[in-house]
Amino acid sequence: MRQRRWATAPTRPRYSQLPASSAEQLTPLNRYFPSVIILASFLSGWLLGRHESTRNTAVKLTLQSSNHVKNIGNAMISKMSASSSTFEEQCETSDGNGNVAFCSVAELFGKLVKERIRLGQQMTTMSEYGTYYNQIFSDMNTKAFSFPAVVKGKIKQSIQRQKKQNHLFLSSIRSMKRLTRRIMIKHLEAAMRKENSPPPVFTWMTAGDSSAAGHGNLYSQSYTAVLQRTVQAHFKAVGIQFEAKNYGMGNYNSAPELALCMNEIFGDDIDVLMWDFASLQPSSEPVRKSVLWAHRAGIHPTRPILFSYDSFGERFLKLQEFDGIGSVMMDADALQSIRQGIPDSNSVAEPMHDLPEAIRYYRCGQSIEGGVACDDSMRNFVCYADENIADDVALDLNLCRMKKFDTKPCIDARFQVSWHPGVKDQKLKGHLLGHFLITVLDDAIIELEQLKALRGYDPGTLLKHLIQLEDKDRRSFQRKFLGKDYWNIKGMDWKVLLRGESICHTALLPSKSRLQGLTTESDLVGDEFGNFDTGFNQFLMKAPEGVLPLAYDMNDRQHCQLLEVNHKDFFLVREQDGWVSTLVPNDRELEVYKRSTPPEGIIMVCLKLCPLNKCPDAYVSIDEISRNTRLFINVDGKPVTDVRKVDNCNILVGDHGIRWGRKDQFQLDFHINGPGNLYVLKVSSIIVF
Secondary structure (H helix, E strand, C coil), X not given: CCCCCCCCCCCCCCHHHCCHHHHHHHCXXXXXXXXXXXXXXXXXXXXXXXXXXXXXXXXXXXXXXXXXXXXXXXXXXXXXXXXXXXXXXXXXXXXXXXXXXXXCHHHHHHXXXXXXXXXXXXXXXXXXXXXXXXXXXXXXXXXXXXXXXXXXXXXXXXXXXXHCCCCCEEEXXXXXXHHHHXXXXXXXXXXXXXXXXXXXXXXXXXXXXXXXXXXXXXXXXXXXXXXXXXXXXXXXXXXXXXXXXXXXXXXXXXXXXXXXXXXXXXXXXXXXXXXXXXXXXCCCCCCHHHHHHHHHHHCCCCCCEXXXXXXXXXXXXXXXXXXXXXXXXXXXXXXXXXXXXXXXXXXXXXXXXXXXXXXXXXXXXXXXXXXXXXXXHHHCCEEECCCCCXXXXXXXXXXXXXCCCCCCCCCCCCCCCCCCCCHHHHHHHHHHHHHHHHXXXXXXXXXXXXXXXXXXXXXXXXXXXXXXXXXXXXXXXXXXXXXXXXXCECCECHHHHHHCCCEEEECCECCHHHHCCCCCCCXXXXXXXXXXXXXXXXXXXXXXXXXXXXXXXXXXXXXXXXXXXXXXCEEEEEHHHCXXXXXXCCHXXXXXXXXXXXXXXXXXXXXXXXXXXXXXXXXXXXXXXXXXXXXXXXXXXXXXXEEEEECCEEEEEEXXXXXXXXXXXXXXXXXXXXXXXXXXXXXXXXXXX
């Protein structure tokens, strides 16, 4: 059974039930009163004079006033105070853009508090969350519940007890250390960068299904885009450029194709990789694909922190068994509890006047944006509450459905269905993720100050130490293998599939290989919104003259360019084109995705996914290879005689098994033999191990 996105969960006290007098407690000033004390005390110490005792008092008051730094010992405070250059010499800018190189914790917190106050003022307006802001974005909803690394026995029970309190974010202590370490490294790189050089980039990458992609909404309304806008100023305050990229793909699971093409699709510089496939990876298969996902992330050049949006269960627990990889979960059940705590617009006398815009007509009765849990698997178990109900009864329920999407100026947006979250739910999820990262950023600055107290103030020395810890994690990951029993393929060593080097020749969008022109060896380099090689319109394409063409289906595109950017493009084999060939990997791919080990000579072909796995009759199945009647494939002139299926992908088999020679490149030839011009084969990716 698949996960229900709107499944019933224990509800917290509803924010609509707060007493009227509590409104005074929900102002930005009260929310950030300790932080205001920090900033005020720092500024007072700075402005009152440069006398050593005044400066020491300011530092101590700053540290003692912050909840985030309550665990920093007096020794560290004394060490900070002992240097007369704490504020002056170690907080100079490296350029004229206000990017601070290497500041004291007090100076950095001054900058972060300024951004927090600005964010709080924005979020407490009636155009956002108003007086409900503090309750929605409470500590329980923006800080991780951290547990010891090994999840078994009493520790697992401890997590389950904490879940009853509906903590939104769950992570092991080690994983949180790895996440804060990643931020510390970026800050130190900023401190050491040369003048006029670009700041280091912290990259968040969202991988997921159509809900993660934001289908039904504008691309700029997806939770990934909201996350970007929420945190970018905070990261900039400490010298880091934050980039959040949404590479969600409708109808796709996380494995095998996306996992095996991780570098080529998501790029080779990722700090956080978000897994958001729960609605398409049913609970009946909770671990198998996540195991492959984790292994491939572990051999990724930057070994990203694995974030997930999921319900607590076997998938998350299995990730805790991987050594050297950080993992954090945003609990879907806890988020549902937050949703159900939003004021019921049907119970508010004047919602347009009394409810702020971000939660107005978000919950109507038990429905969220008009959606309720149902038993319809075709709708991902989310149906509209007003369906099959009399019009007079459905009117109130329909208000949240009517206000669910807002895609102006795009008037013809598709995919606005019951199971796709609307603009308010995307906004809520993005803001919650953003506030969590802001909290982690605070923790990273405190941990860096603790590290300074132990190892000195030289950024180069500190950076070297943190990179050594990263290398230690990498070695820990390499020493331990997990989950080999989940992927058994005849003739293929499971280590090759889980951790073997591979190069993926992919047609999918968005992907690094497509946008940078690697797939087609094009000089056109663009971004998610254009200027890259789009390939050919399959309906207007001429004969490809023996070359396997990259093509797209115009029906897969929407007219308004402000909508989604993910498309299931493909390499097209048509019956009328005769034999077509391609070299995989091509020269550009081989240059960019360099191997460090000899190739295995195993080739996997992944076919374009069809909606609901129901392809038109004209689509040729790759299974027909074995019948030797309609589809023919050669590898370096040798015939493919069979395939071994791996979900939507297929390992090519020849007379000598699945290995085609230990070489870097292979020529693949395709041909469809038929009575007319009817049949086609659509290939999304070709992977060479």
